[in-house]
Amino acid sequence: MLHKTVCRIMFSLLPVFAANAQAEDVIQILTQNYPPFSMSVSGKNFEREDGIEGIDKEVVVELFKRAGIPYQMTLRFPWSRLQEMAEQQPDFAVYSLSRNPERESRFKWVGPLSEIQLVLLKIPGNPITLNNLDDARQYSIGSVAGTSVSQYLEKQNFTVKNVLSNAPAKLQAGEFDLWATTNPAGDYEARKAGIGKLELAFSISSTQLYLALNRETPDEVVQKLQSTLDQMRKEGFIDQVTARYLTE
Incomplete structure (x- = not known):
């Protein structure tokens, strides 16, 4: 009887464990007000998801949806702090970041998104x-x-x-x-x-500007994102989004 009771308890907790595992796999994407690549729709310095627009924002959202990788996106400031958070915290990423020798070893990179x-x-x-x-x-x-x-x-x-x-x-x-x-x-x-x-x-x-991911991001996730972005560029998706913002 005790064994059966323990089993029932363990099975009842499975959805909780699964939810926690999924939450841990969600990549927290950070960005700043950096028109026309990423910006607050309302002009504020804090936004989430649909409150953000811009060239790279649209590209990154499409990229994660196509790759099937869950994410949450937040726009905030200051820019230097966002970079620190993405560098120091697992499952964090930041865009739009230029890739240079000083930053190269601090992140894993997907891109370029823009120039x-x-x-x-x-x-x-x-x-x-x-x-x-x-x-x-x-x-x-x-x-x-x-x-x-x-x-x-x-x-x-x-x-x-x-x-x-x-x-x-x-x-x-x-x-x-x-x-x-x-x-x-x-x-x-x-x-x-x-x-x-x-x-x-x-x-x-x-x-060029990139999506920079925390160094603990699994290589298979980085590779999946990069191959998906390459396909989007080949299809002309990035050029279409860029033209829409720069020819207004």
């Missing part, structure tokens, strides 16, 4: 002329902390003012002379803010 140009932008009519990057040292530069362009400039011993939000408006107001950002994100954000198209002061380099 960007690291740039210095200025207000139209501003007489600043840069023949090389060193020419920018005499001007004040604003950027979002933790981004690839701000990190690059800081490693080159530039002083960069941290801008949490509304960078185009702050550039227009003269809070700094140059905005260190990426295109098409910079142009998109300025247009949405009603500032209009900004002028390119200097193009630093180009890089």
Whole structure:
């Protein structure tokens, strides 16, 4: 009788154990306000799931659905903290992150999702002329902390003012002379803010954006995501989504 009672208890707990196992397998995907790749529909700094839109957001959602991998997506800030969480916590991932030698060993990578140009932008009519990057040292530069362009400039011993939000408006107001950002994100954000198209002061380099997963993510999951993304690109899905956002 005791044996039967124990068995009934164990079987009754199976759904609980199964639910917990499934919960542990859910990948927590983090992202930030980074138009047009990922952004809050309402303009807030915290959103979930359908409250997020953007090129890479749509690609990542389609990617996980096709691959059959459960996920939850959250948009929040600051960007540097999101990267730390994805690096330190199993079953976490972050996008859109540029892949460079400093970050390479910290994550497992799926991509590329998109391509960007690291740039210095200025207000139209501003007489600043840069023949090389060193020419920018005499001007004040604003950027979002933790981004690839701000990190690059800081490693080159530039002083960069941290801008949490509304960078185009702050550039227009003269809070700094140059905005260190990426295109098409910079142009998109300025247009949405009603500032209009900004002028390119200097193009630093180009890089690609990826989905970065915690190092403990199983290799078979990474491989499944990568092969699925490759198929989506082959079908033209990524180009179609990109065109929809950049030709508005």
